[in-house]
Amino acid sequence: MFQGESIEVLPLQDGLVELRFDRRGEAINKLDARTVDEFRQATERIAASPEVRGVLVTSAKDVFIVGADITEFGATFQQEEAQIARGVRASNELFNAFEDLKVPSVVAINGFALGGGLELAMLAPLRVMADTAQVGVPEVKLGLFPGFGGTVRLSRLTGLATAIDWVASGKPAKAPAALAAGVVDEVTSADALRERALALLQRAVRGEVDWQAAQQRKRAPVALSAQEAGALVETARTQVAARSGRHQPAAVIALEMMAEAAGRDRAGALDLESAAFGRVAKTQAAASLVQAFLNDQALKKLYKRHAREGRPVKQAAVLGAGIMGGGIAYTSALRGTPVRMKDIAQPQLDLGIAEAGKQLAKQVKNGRLAQAKADAIQASIVPQLDETGFDAVDCVVEAVVENLEVKRKVLAALEHSVKPGTVIASNTSSLRIDDIAQPLARPQDFVGMHFFNPVPVMQLVEVIQGTKTSDAAVSTAVGYAVAMGKTPIVVKDCPGFLVNRILTPYINAFVQLVADGADFEAVDRAMEAFGWPMGPAYLQDVVGMDVGSHVGDVIAAGYPQRMPAIERNAVKAMVAAQRYGQKNGAGFYRYENDPTGRPRKTAAPEAHALVATLQPQGKRDFADAEIVERMMLPMIVEAAHALEEGVVATPAELDMALLLGVGFPAYAGGALKYADWLGLDRVVALCDKHAALGAPYAPTARMREMAAQKLRYYP
Numbered sequence: 187m188f189q190g191e192s193i194e195v196l197p198l199q200d201g202l203v204e205l206r207f208d209r210r211g212e213a214i215n216k217l218d219a220r221t222v223d224e225f226r227q228a229t230e231r232i233a234a235s236p237e238v239r240g241v242l243v244t245s246a247k248d249v250f251i252v253g254a255d256i257t258e259f260g261a262t263f264q265q266e267e268a269q270i271a272r273g274v275r276a277s278n279e280l281f282n283a284f285e286d287l288k289v290p291s292v293v294a295i296n297g298f299a300l301g302g303g304l305e306l307a308m309l310a311p312l313r314v315m316a317d318t319a320q321v322g323v324p325e326v327k328l329g330l331f332p333g334f335g336g337t338v339r340l341s342r343l344t345g346l347a348t349a350i351d352w353v354a355s356g357k358p359a360k361a362p363a364a365l366a367a368g369v370v371d372e373v374t375s376a377d378a379l380r381e382r383a384l385a386l387l388q389r390a391v392r393g394e395v396d397w398q399a400a401q402q403r404k405r406a407p408v409a410l411s412a413q414e415a416g417a418l419v420e421t422a423r424t425q426v427a428a429r430s431g432r433h434q435p436a437a438v439i440a441l442e443m444m445a446e447a448a449g450r451d452r453a454g455a456l457d458l459e460s461a462a463f464g465r466v467a468k469t470q471a472a473a474s475l476v477q478a479f480l481n482d483q484a485l486k487k488l489y490k491r492h493a494r495e496g497r498p499v500k501q502a503a504v505l506g507a508g509i510m511g512g513g514i515a516y517t518s519a520l521r522g523t524p525v526r527m528k529d530i531a532q533p534q535l536d537l538g539i540a541e542a543g544k545q546l547a548k549q550v551k552n553g554r555l556a557q558a559k560a561d562a563i564q565a566s567i568v569p570q571l572d573e574t575g576f577d578a579v580d581c582v583v584e585a586v587v588e589n590l591e592v593k594r595k596v597l598a599a600l601e602h603s604v605k606p607g608t609v610i611a612s613n614t615s616s617l618r619i620d621d622i623a624q625p626l627a628r629p630q631d632f633v634g635m636h637f638f639n640p641v642p643v644m645q646l647v648e649v650i651q652g653t654k655t656s657d658a659a660v661s662t663a664v665g666y667a668v669a670m671g672k673t674p675i676v677v678k679d680c681p682g683f684l685v686n687r688i689l690t691p692y693i694n695a696f697v698q699l700v701a702d703g704a705d706f707e708a709v710d711r712a713m714e715a716f717g718w719p720m721g722p723a724y725l726q727d728v729v730g731m732d733v734g735s736h737v738g739d740v741i742a743a744g745y746p747q748r749m750p751a752i753e754r755n756a757v758k759a760m761v762a763a764q765r766y767g768q769k770n771g772a773g774f775y776r777y778e779n780d781p782t783g784r785p786r787k788t789a790a791p792e793a794h795a796l797v798a799t800l801q802p803q804g805k806r807d808f809a810d811a812e813i814v815e816r817m818m819l820p821m822i823v824e825a826a827h828a829l830e831e832g833v834v835a836t837p838a839e840l841d842m843a844l845l846l847g848v849g850f851p852a853y854a855g856g857a858l859k860y861a862d863w864l865g866l867d868r869v870v871a872l873c874d875k876h877a878a879l880g881a882p883y884a885p886t887a888r889m890r891e892m893a894a895q896k897l898r899y900y901p
């Protein structure tokens with residue numbers, strides 16, 4: 187009856203037809219523009235055929251429909267708000283045409299029906315769901331909300347309160363929750379799904395199920411008074427605003443719109459939804475979160491290439507059972523790669539093993555791991571004082587002390603214990619890979635693998651390619667990091683690699699601001715309001731003032747022109763006063779452990795007194811906007827340098843590293859996405875405004891060129 191690239195309509199018995207989603211040549215179904223257009227055509231054919239008495243909607247894939255095609259968002263979202271709104275409103279009419287068919291339909295939800303997938307499923311009067319499937323509207327994670335009538339139909343199927351909860355949280359629901367919410371009518375085993383859905387359709391055709399009433403309910407206002415809706419929104423608003431923060435307005439915009447739309451009929455409600463969607467599509471959060479999603483997809487594609495070119499790591503080893511080595515060994519074992527853990531000190535090995543045991547016990551207690559599995563994981567970490575068995579490992583990660591001579595000696599010895607081709611990775615945080623590699627006989631097998639602390643939590647791993655590192659060694663390290671559940675980014679060897687290099691000018695900007703009279707608490711407040719999880723002073727306290735200062739010095743020495751020493755340096759003053767931060771209870775702030783053992787931050791008058799000695803001109807008030815400019819511009823400039831030097835291959839990798847490595851505010855998407863949002867012309871103009879602050883604020887020639895030509899880092 188209809189045959190497209192993504193949809194076909196096939197006749198069944200007794201005037202029933204099956205509308206089947208089966209995207210040609212792919213493993214999943216998604217709602218791209220072509221599929222939506224095919225859906226329109228299929229609906230028209232069904233509507234025009236007097237023989238059709240009912241429609242069964244199915245999927246031929248493991249999923250039902252995973253959602254819209256996010257790669258299409260970029261171009262759409264560049265339109266004006268009103269144009270976007272008109273576009274989605276027009277698509278809504280195609281969806282309405284299916285909802286308004288004169289015959290009943292039943293959707294068989296066999297797997298994920300997310301976003302546009304659930305919106306489409308809600309067009310039918312009836313839904314049967316496999317007990318293994320999940321439904322939901324995760325758009326809020328992209329800074330959006332459903333725009334194909336999802337907020338409207340969900341409110342009418344499940345009530346306003348639950349609909350707001352689903353839309354604002356973006357969490358998918360399993361079958362029992364979906365049934366309880368009234369979003370589906372029946373739940374069954376995956377095997378029986380088709381049969382049950384067909385039986386329900388036949389009952390509807392025979393008039394034993396009042397499917398017209400179900401459709402009518404979706405066209406009418408929600409059964410709720412304006413007052414009730416208002417009260418509901420008031421309670422929800424506080425929760426939702428607290429959860430998503432002021433930089434991610436999608437959930438709050440959605441719930442206000444949904445409350446108003448509840449009182450309207452379908453057409454009126456869809457008008458409101460489309461208009462609000464246009465608004466939310468133009469927010470910075472939507473632009474950044476959609477880009478971050480695409481960046482993530484691009485990385486996954488890269489990983490597939492590395493997986494082909496690298497050597498699978500079946501057995502690993504770690505040198506050093508300290509904070510980092512212990513964390514790496516635990517994470518490796520947890521994710522299924524057995525690991526030998528060597529240290530020169532038995533107590534360190536004991537500590538490392540005990541720490542892994544503690545983490546595993548926590549997982550068991552939380553119900554995430556069975557005891558037997560935890561025991562097996564623990565047993566797959568082999569503590570040892572020598573290098574027995576190293577000739578059978580595919581990758582060794584070195585995490586001994588940060589000292590060039592020690593690392594060189596340890597690694598040169600290690601080369602004799604492993605076979606050629608075994609990848610040796612150093613977890614150095616500040617030494618150059620080429621420097622460490624100097625005495626090695628097989629530098630082609632040597633690579634950097636820079637994990638972040640705490641390893642089990644932090645997502646990013648910088649994989650550093652030295653001058654002599656082979657591509658195969660890089661691919662092996664990438665593959666191992668992926669196997670550990672991490673997001674590896676390949677970077678070239680340079681001082682600070684990528685993330686710490688870009689962070690250094692940001693911290694320097696903070697030190698300069700304070701030297702110029704800024705109150706460090708005011709700087710923290712401004713940067714936290716901008717969206718950073720912690721301000722720069724607090725960050726130094728958490729990292730440890732001595733460590734931060736040392737690493738900063740090492741990196742700055744690599745870029746003397748852009749990162750010269752700063753006079754009246756508050757971080758160095760803190761170190762000199764032995765105020766190391768959280769680790770000894772005193773830094774820019776004071777810390778005391780609360781009853782649960784977590785450090786609680788309070789103001790430290792003595793830290794303010796110390797900083798005052800560095801401010802001969804006294805204190806000066808800086809507006810938040812000026813603080814943000816002075817902090818963020820050097821970061822953008824350094825990111826541009828790193829990209830132009832080829833330290834990373836793409837803006838996507840650079841921004842991803844900042845999001846995952848240093849907690850760059852997600853709504854701003856990373857330094858380069860943020861530059862795009864501001865516009866390169868604006869960035870350059872702001873840099874010029876702050877030119878007196880010197881080299882960190884000098885845009886690159888390429889940035890000026892991009893500004894002049896109105897170019898962007900992302901398409």
Ligand code: NAD
Pocket residue numbers: 505506507508509510511528529530531534584585586587588589596613614615616636637638639
């Ligand atoms: P740590 O002091 O906690 O652990 C170092 C361990 O190495 C100790 O257990 C020590 O006994 C052991 N060791 C020393 N010489 C050894 C040898 N010859 N063979 C085997 N083991 C030996 O240090 P850490 O914080 O885990 O740092 C380790 C490495 O990771 C350093 O290069 C550091 O710069 C880097 N790093 C640290 C962090 C962090 O935040 N701590 C973050 C990223 C990278």
